[in-house]
Amino acid sequence: MTDPQRPADExxxxxxxxxxxxxxxxPPSGDSLLVWQFVPMEAGLPGWRPERVRRLTIQxxxxxxxxxxxxxxxxxxxxxLMLDTIECADAVDARAWLLRVLAGVQSTAIERxxxxxxxxxxxxxxxxxxxAFTRANLVCVLRNGGRSVRPVSDTAGALDGWLAERxxxxxxxxxxxxxxxxxxxxxxxxxxxxxxxxxPADRAVWFKLVAPxxxxxxxxxxxxxxxxxxxxxxxxxxYAVGPGGSAAQSIDIGGE
Amino acid sequence: MSVxxxxxxxxxNTGSATGDAINLRRNATQMVTIPEWQRGISVKPEDxxxxxxxxxxxxxxxxxxxxxxxxHPSIKTAEIRAVDAEVSPPGQPSGCLGFLVWLLKLLVxxxxxxxxxxxxxxxxxxxxxxxxxxxxxxxxxxxLGSAGIGIRTTTWRWQYRRKPSDPWIDFATSRHRIYVVxxxxxxxxxxxxxxxxxxxxxxxxxxxxxxAWAVLKTSRDAAATAITREVFxxxxxxxxxxxPGGGFSQYAWGVFDCSAFVERLGGGTGNGVYVNCTDCxxxxxxxxxxxxxxxxxxxxxxxxxxxxxxxxxSPIFEPVCDSCSCGWSGxxxxxxxxxxGAVNDDDHVFDACLKVDGDADPTSAPHTALLPTNMRFGAxxxxxxxxxxxxxxxxxxxxxxxxxxxxxxxM
Numbered sequence: 001m002t003d004p005q006r007p008a009d010e011x012x013x014x015x016x017x018x019x020x021x022x023x024x025x026x027p028p029s030g031d032s033l034l035v036w037q038f039v040p041m042e043a044g045l046p047g048w049r050p051e052r053v054r055r056l057t058i059q060x061x062x063x064x065x066x067x068x069x070x071x072x073x074x075x076x077x078x079x080x081l082m083l084d085t086i087e088c089a090d091a092v093d094a095r096a097w098l099l100r101v102l103a104g105v106q107s108t109a110i111e112r113x114x115x116x117x118x119x120x121x122x123x124x125x126x127x128x129x130x131x132a133f134t135r136a137n138l139v140c141v142l143r144n145g146g147r148s149v150r151p152v153s154d155t156a157g158a159l160d161g162w163l164a165e166r167x168x169x170x171x172x173x174x175x176x177x178x179x180x181x182x183x184x185x186x187x188x189x190x191x192x193x194x195x196x197x198x199x200p201a202d203r204a205v206w207f208k209l210v211a212p213x214x215x216x217x218x219x220x221x222x223x224x225x226x227x228x229x230x231x232x233x234x235x236x237x238x239y240a241v242g243p244g245g246s247a248a249q250s251i252d253i254g255g256e
Numbered sequence: 257m258s259v260x261x262x263x264x265x266x267x268x269n270t271g272s273a274t275g276d277a278i279n280l281r282r283n284a285t286q287m288v289t290i291p292e293w294q295r296g297i298s299v300k301p302e303d304x305x306x307x308x309x310x311x312x313x314x315x316x317x318x319x320x321x322x323x324x325x326x327x328h329p330s331i332k333t334a335e336i337r338a339v340d341a342e343v344s345p346p347g348q349p350s351g352c353l354g355f356l357v358w359l360l361k362l363l364v365x366x367x368x369x370x371x372x373x374x375x376x377x378x379x380x381x382x383x384x385x386x387x388x389x390x391x392x393x394x395x396x397x398x399x400l401g402s403a404g405i406g407i408r409t410t411t412w413r414w415q416y417r418r419k420p421s422d423p424w425i426d427f428a429t430s431r432h433r434i435y436v437v438x439x440x441x442x443x444x445x446x447x448x449x450x451x452x453x454x455x456x457x458x459x460x461x462x463x464x465x466x467x468a469w470a471v472l473k474t475s476r477d478a479a480a481t482a483i484t485r486e487v488f489x490x491x492x493x494x495x496x497x498x499x500p501g502g503g504f505s506q507y508a509w510g511v512f513d514c515s516a517f518v519e520r521l522g523g524g525t526g527n528g529v530y531v532n533c534t535d536c537x538x539x540x541x542x543x544x545x546x547x548x549x550x551x552x553x554x555x556x557x558x559x560x561x562x563x564x565x566x567x568x569x570s571p572i573f574e575p576v577c578d579s580c581s582c583g584w585s586g587x588x589x590x591x592x593x594x595x596x597g598a599v600n601d602d603d604h605v606f607d608a609c610l611k612v613d614g615d616a617d618p619t620s621a622p623h624t625a626l627l628p629t630n631m632r633f634g635a636x637x638x639x640x641x642x643x644x645x646x647x648x649x650x651x652x653x654x655x656x657x658x659x660x661x662x663x664x665x666x667m
Contacts, residue, residue: 011558015589051525058510059665066513068525080528082506106503106532106591107577108559109584126583129500143501145528 012099019112019123021099027091027215028120033136034216035163036195036223038087039204040067041243044162045155047072048081062097063087068145080146081155086139090217094134095121101132101141113153118160124153131156135163137218166210166237171245175199180238180249182225189230191253193223197240205242211235225253259334259416260325261428263291265390266306268321270450273440275316277306279450281457284515284667288460291323291390293430300431301409305460307435308371308400309548310474318398320375321390326382331418333382338375338412340397341429367471370410371436373397400436404472405479405547407464408434435463438476438548444512444663445546455666458546461518466543473547480544480551480594480606481629487539487608488568488627494520496569497609498530499577502584506530508538508553512664533592536568536609538664541594544606545663551606554599555660556633556642557590560650563618566611566625573613573623587650592660593628599658601635601642612644619647 016023042049048069056064069081086101088094102110102123110123110130119133119140128151130143140159142152175197183192197205207223209216214227214234227234233254240247267277267290280288282305293304308318324336376394383389410432415424440447446456469486470479491497498504506527507513513527517539520526531539534553541551564573572579575586597603607628612618614626616639626644634640636651646654 014558056511056667058667061510066527068528078529080525082528084509101509103590104505104509104532104534105501106588107584108587108589110502125500125502127500127581129582130502130504141504143498143504143506143530145506145525145530147496147529149500 012103015103016099019102019110021095021121021123023095023099025092025095028136032211032214032216033164034090034209034218034223035087035136035138036207036209036218038065038085038138038206040065040083040085040159041241042072043243044159045069045081045083046158048155051080061086062089076148078146079148079150080144081150081152082143082145083159084141087218088137088139089219090137090215091120091134094137094139097139098123098132098134101139105130116153116157118153118156122156127151128153133160135160138163163208167239167241167246167248169246169248173200173242173244175205175240175242175245175247177238177240177247177249180251182236182251182253185231189227191225191227192221193225193236193238193251195223195238195240197247199242199244201244203243205240208239208241210237210239227253258326258328258331259336259427260295260327261414261430262295262323262325262387263390264293264304264430265291265321266304266432267292268319268390268392273309273312273447275313275319277308278440279447279457280305280307281455281459283459283461283518284455287452287457291321293432295428298430301411301433302460304431305433305435307437307458307460307463309437309440310400310403311439311548313400318372318395318400319392320395321392322375323390324380324382324388326386329386331382333379334416334418335377335379335420336414336416337377337424338414338430340370340374341411341413342370367406368408370434371399371403371408372410372432372434373399375412375414403436404474405438405467405470406436406472407467408436410434433460435460435467437463437467437546438474438479441548442545442550444542444666459514459518459666462514462543462546465518465521466546469543470547476544476549477630479547480540480549483544483547484540484594484606484608484629485627487536487543488611490521491569492571494529495531495535496529497567497577498532499567499580499582499584501530502582503532503577503588504530505532505534507535508664509534510664511667512538512542514542514666531568531609533588533607533609536607537592537594540606540608541663542666544594551594551596552599552661552663553592554595554662555590555592555657556654557588557657558653559587559589560653561587561647562645562650563613563647564621564623565613565645566623568609573621573625576610591645591654595633595661596630599656599661601633601638601656603633603656604630605633605641606630607641610645612641614644618644
């Protein structure tokens with residue numbers, strides 16, 4: 001029996017070629033961004049309010065969320081936005097998972113959007129009814145769940161902006177970062193990042209980590225920073241994002 | 257009343273389904289508690305559900321376990337039995353009216369009536385605290401062998417007497433929702449481990465639909481066919497093909513989001529209105545396997561042109577999604593259906609996602625809508641499912657993909 005999330009390599013390769021997705025490419029240029037313990041929130045999907053947000057645990061898959069959203073202010077019936085997110089190890093892993101997601105699309109018309117595409121890599125339907133993109137290590141899939149179909153591209157753009165931005169600390173009820181520490185460097189120079197945060201109303205908080213140099217990666221033990229060169233000092237900026245605001249703290253990772 | 261019925265276990269041996277009910281849960285979060293029936297708690301039949309597998313119980317004596325209490329210390333022992341509370345009283349009308357009443361009752365009995373028969377009388381002893389042990393009782397007049405798949409109600413009128421010469425005295429009534437399935441549900445459903453953590457124990461929330469959809473069916477093929485039809489007929493009111501999203505799986509990517517689908521069936525939002533082939537294949541095979549069928553989900557492909565079809569929820573025959581202005585039409589990157597067997601040309605498929613043109617020339621109008629049920633997949637040119645679905649140019653690329661055969665886990 002095959003793993004449902006892992007269609008045959010040949011098929012994925014063919015799909016990658018068809019969609020011009022380079023599976024061999026390295027991480028995106030610029031700062032390294034890592035999303036951890038992601039929870040979609042209204043701030044990331046302006047104009048929508050959540051109907052339900054679930055964290056899914058699927059064997060042999062990275063952590064997922066599945067959420068459904070209805071228009072925040074209008075009373076339109078049968079408008080429903082579905083958002084799935086998959087929290088992968090890094091941007092390269094996210095591209096591979098994006099392809100696995102797209103292998104579950106029956107249409108032969110999916111394409112790379114011509115312009116203003118969100119994320120590092122984006123693929124969608126020509127009519128705008130579905131769009132999937134990666135931003136750093138996160139795969140996001142937006143699609144319609146209601147009979148009144150809305151193009152999802154604007155919402156995808158807003159979500160991507162929310163993921164990528166470096167938020168100013170503060171807000172109405174910001175979370176509090178209780179701990180943000182670097183562990184001891186391993187033999188290959190990798191450093192585990194230990195983070196803990198709380199929120200006044202005990203609501204969900206997610207994290208984004210930004211490293212101007214080096215690479216961030218998510219492992220089972222949590223976020224890991226790998227310096228550009230072993231022993232080279234670096235900085236990781238940690239943002240905690242909650243429904244009422246955000247907090248930030250920097251971690252200096254010392255060299256030898 | 258001198259005796260009370262305290263509790264009944266219909267599934268009293270969680271390691272076997274040959275002489276009692278199978279292991280069940282209600283849904284992903286709730287178990288069916290054992291004893292299923294408890295005094296003061298179980299009122300409606302659905303409060304005390306149980307499911308019996310026809311194949312595994314065939315030829316065996318079915319037993320239940322029940323516990324009683326006495327209200328008078330003078331009662332040391334009692335003979336206890338339960339009779340079918342729905343058995344017709346004597347003195348029915350005669351003539352044409354009588355025949356019609358008899359026919360109607362027969363129909364109602366076939367659809368919903370008691371299949372567990374009656375509880376054979378047995379003497380039980382009360383301990384010093386006034387309780388009996390969970391005593392094992394044999395059932396008699398059981399009709400599981402002749403019954404089809406269904407959801408039945410058993411209502412037992414419990415009676416006791418202190419010695420054989422005494423008249424029977426009614427002391428309790430218990431009502432049970434009884435699901436009858438062909439065989440112990442096959443994967444992704446499982447019977448072990450019998451634990452709250454095992455979400456693969458068959459769900460009554462699924463049996464409520466699957467047994468109704470396949471009601472009275474006595475074979476796997478007939479049951480799978482009926483379920484495929486019912487799933488297709490959920491369109492357009494409950495689900496419809498995902499043209500806007502390009503045919504994206506909303507319920508079965510990786511695992512079957514059965515909780516969301518059941519919610520949708522019950523009138524809730526679920527994961528929305530749209531489904532694709534993977535969803536339909538997973539729904540059909542999972543619900544059919546809940547009643548004892550043996551189906552798989554597997555793909556065919558890849559990238560092939562299609563004949564006109566009628567997608568689930570669509571009123572018309574057309575190139576797939578042609579009328580929705582969604583930007584695609586005429587071909588699939590892959591397609592997935594419910595399969596019997598090893599997923600080869602000779603194996604048979606059940607496709608609730610679409611109707612094909614079932615006439616001799618599926619490449620052009622007029623179209624004769626045919627829902628593919630138990631249809632041989634076939635090689636190109638055989639005139640089977642493959643040729644009805646795929647255009648002649650696409651048929652060679654529409655190969656069975658046995659390596660994709662699976663039964664998605666449930667959540």
